[in-house]
Amino acid sequence: MRIALFVTCLADTLFPEAARATVRLLERLGHEVVFPPGQTCCGQMHVNTGYQAQAVPLVRRHVRVFDPYDVVVAPSGSCVGSVRHQHAMVARRAGDVRLASRAESVAARTFELSELLVDVLGVTDVGAFFPHRVTYHPTCHSLRMLRVADRPVRLLRAVRGLDLVELPAAEQCCGFGGTFAVKNADTSMAMLADKMRHVVSTGAEVCAAGDASCLMHIGGGLSRSGAGVRTVHLAEILASTDQGESAGERDELVVRS
């Protein structure tokens, strides 16, 4: 299958290992991955911070760039949530009905990674090998906007060598929330403190999730506190094999001091 990668601005800029892992994984499964170079950002930051008018050109760009493809994947529940639940709304409020209907069409072809693997490609065992103790944080937008449910967990359970431990109060928000983490930094930190406490309580060495943004937040806190737990994107775990491709191509993973 020919799959267009919607890399997301955050993974492109700060967490390219998650995006590279997505490419490696899909190619290993025998699919062709293309990267439309005109893509930038889905505009979620603008919409969620109260700048919908400025998001209109970004929505238009996203729709134009991805309209030619039958299947689009992103290693992010949040950005797919933005495409699926915000793009048409932004277009409609700007009075562009045609853009809204094109946005809906693109949204219907856009999948978060675990949705693509389980629902579109019909695979839960991707042949990965990751011999580590892992706990999984279901991110809010993947859980409550996309309803990915247990798809990521089913994928993780099929990974050889992986010891999956349940995260207490897993469904509670980590406190990131985009600009919330800056505008309400104290409340965000209070939420993060509880999330970190639960992560540490599992005894896992790796905290996995399907969103680089939430991982940046959780990982930033774990790194600062010296908890000795690293954060790894779901795509990186699924891309790891016993052929020497392990999660994290750099010395340190994702959040470094």
Add this chain to the structure above:
Amino acid sequence: MRRTFLGMPATAPAGVGHLRGEEPFPAAARRALGDAQLRRNLGHATATIRAKSAGVIGEVPDWEQLRAAGSAIKADVMARLPELLEQLEDRVTAAGGVVHWAVDAIEANAIVVDLVRATGSDRVIKVKSMVTQEIGLNEALESAGIAPVETDLAELIVQLGEDRPSHILVPAIHRSRAEIREIFLRAMPGVDPALTDEPAVLAAAARRFLRQTFLATPVAVSGANFAVAQTGTLAVVESEGNGRMCLTLPQTLITVMGVEKVVPTWRDLEVFLQLLPRASTGERMNPYTSMWTGVTPGDGPQVFHLVLLDNGRSAVLADEVGRQALHCIRCSACLNVCPVYERTGGHAYGSVYPGPIGAVLSPQLTGVADNASLPYASSLCGTCYDACPVKINIPELLVHLRDQAPHPRGESAAMAAAAYAMDHPALYAAAQRATRLSRLAGRRGRGLPPPLSGWTAGRDLPEAPAQTFRQWWTQR
């Protein structure tokens, strides 16, 4: 004299009532977060209600259909509110009640004060009511020399503690048993000095005090959970029986009701009376459901006044997206599941309507500029939407209101620059490469200026990678 407005309906006036906080949410939240006792009380109470509610909701096989029905009924009400209110007025009047229309808090308070004065009583007993808290009725009564006595146990704790409610359903949720004992010892007339902090002992003390008051007060003030346009019937649901006492014992009953509380038919109550207790207190059925239609000679209050309050609701109704906030049945499920509310408590929101629903309702009632920080008091995690028994899409409303909020100048400039760069891929790629310069921000980003320092106060920043993804892709 009634004001005549042209164009957009007015928002709730400032200087009266409790819809506006004294400081922005982040500052108020910071103080609350540092209160360990508050954090413990809230964490314990919200977790208990959450578990109880989830249990009884799980028993109902058609919960999702009930939610959809509740949402549909409310949408219908909003679509023909004027017609339903006039029908309600007709029926209430025909049943011997008197209907008053109040455009705002000032007018509503004046109407109630005049009505109480006309009875000659210098005291009223009150059923727990959000709307009278909203308009600051207690303060208006007090300044007219009339003593309002809250008869709901938690509202009484708040009143005796000279405190503010912090939760829609359990207004004293921020208080522990030990704190309640201290408040009673300090402020409850005739309290036994040997009072302990056992819940049953505290409740018995309140019961003794209130019993005297119920029997000796000829006027009651209530809110309303529902008003049936078809029959002119008002409904109050409660758990303690204090409401039943207030609604049946006094000679005069004055009910203040937000205009959005009307439902078309008696049959519609079957939906809400299933939704409300399970979502709210986690009960299958609330212990007391009181309904009355006008006056009944020889039975209950012989004088009944209904005050229909707007106070910004027409302005909310005028917003096609925002109007769904008026569907709220004040169950407080969204507060109990909200990770922000659970940590900051209700006072941080400033308004009597705290939590997620408060963050979308208060700014609309006052105009967004007067509560500009509230739409941002959420991580948009979406638990409130899932918990709402009438399916109010609170995250969508928050985003909608953020678009109307006044923005800091620096932020606007940064957002405009980001949007421009993101629509120009070459510029965007250059900006991405510039993140390599982020090491200028110092080790772990600790040298960043505000507001970004809010991030680095407790979290490390990721180091920019050697190559962006698109650089890697082109060189692949």
